[in-house]
Amino acid sequence: MGSFHLKPPFIVFIVSTLLLSYNFCHADRNVERGWTCSEPDNSTVGNSFQTKLNNILYSLASIVSHNSGFYKATAGKDFNEIYGLIQCRGDISAQDCTNCTGESIKVALHRCPESESVVVWFTWCFLRYSDETFFGVSEQYGLGTFDTNGSWAHLHLRLQISL
Template sequence: MFLIVTTLMLTNSFCHADVNENTGLQCSKVDYSATENGFQTSLNNLFSSLVNGALQNGFYKTTAGKNSNKVYGLIQCKGDISGNSCAGCTNNSITVALHDCPKSKEVWVWFRWCFLNYSTEDFFGVMANNSVALMNETDYDDLAVISNGLSFMSGLASTAPKQPLMLQTAVMDVGLSGKRYGMAQCTRDISNIGCGKCLNAQLVTLRTIIESKRGWEIYGSSYFMWYHDFQFYSNISITASAKRLSSYGVGVGTIVAVLSLLTLL
């Protein structure tokens, strides 16, 4: 398994309200058969099912079409948002996919509230390592906190797979520096063991990028992690001043490194 890390500067606003924003996108190579009626019909049927399915419990996977036009799709929403917010985020993801990847048969779209993936290949249960890391590059944490931050999140990586929805939150009290809040989640098509391996592998691989930051977010194809100095979960309506973020991810920008990951089998 490999992780391709690319670098770009974003002008995303990031605030204490849990604002839903597009955090990453990856399109497969151009395939003109993606515009043919048969595949488009399958894709439209898939999208309709995903929007309706997302209303149920924040996770839904399904297929549409047959033979060469068969397409597999998955939606995973952030565990603390409502069904309506999940469906709305699914619609936003579909809009981005159709606009930015109109000739692709495999697409990944990351929003803060949800993740959309569809493909003509059966990827259900496959632990891919496409990922985007989002943070404020200049917002460094206190030295006394840095040494504990990754250990705190590593604990979440160990406990999240054991939860019924593979979702875990926790709070770390750091004295005069306040508190740090963490959340870890995996897509529910992968195994509990795979979830733990995915989360821990990301912490190891991205350590040098995230360990000194006061806040960061990782969005992957099978896993998600958030770490901040404010309670960002179950807290969508509170507004606060914005922070500028940088993003390290897949499918955009200039490739700067290819890092070998742990075998996740």
């Protein structure tokens, strides 16, 4: 009987083709990963906080994709300010960044309608706003995510946000 022998270049070609055709990023889709809110404060409804918040969120949503996926803004004066920040992952498109920003704002307003301090994580972006400054402050957040095997995995994320 004759033997079948594959030459090394052919093997490299087959292995390379298989590896390149496999989508390693199949799980990379934009999903909500978590959120945290300060205690609800009824004084935020219908006052200048809401107006400033709307201005911050509009500013973040309209400028972030034109600013390399990162933008921070403030609204108000002196001790009556709101601070906002949006950051998108560096490997997503400007359109995906814009979409993620919009989704994170919807989540923030839906889940935390009366909170003065909100953090929202998505796969592709991170939104934060607060009535207290956080620019240049290092903080640690805990975030639980549900993996595909049905068990909880915990990720502790240390964020350094600086000017």
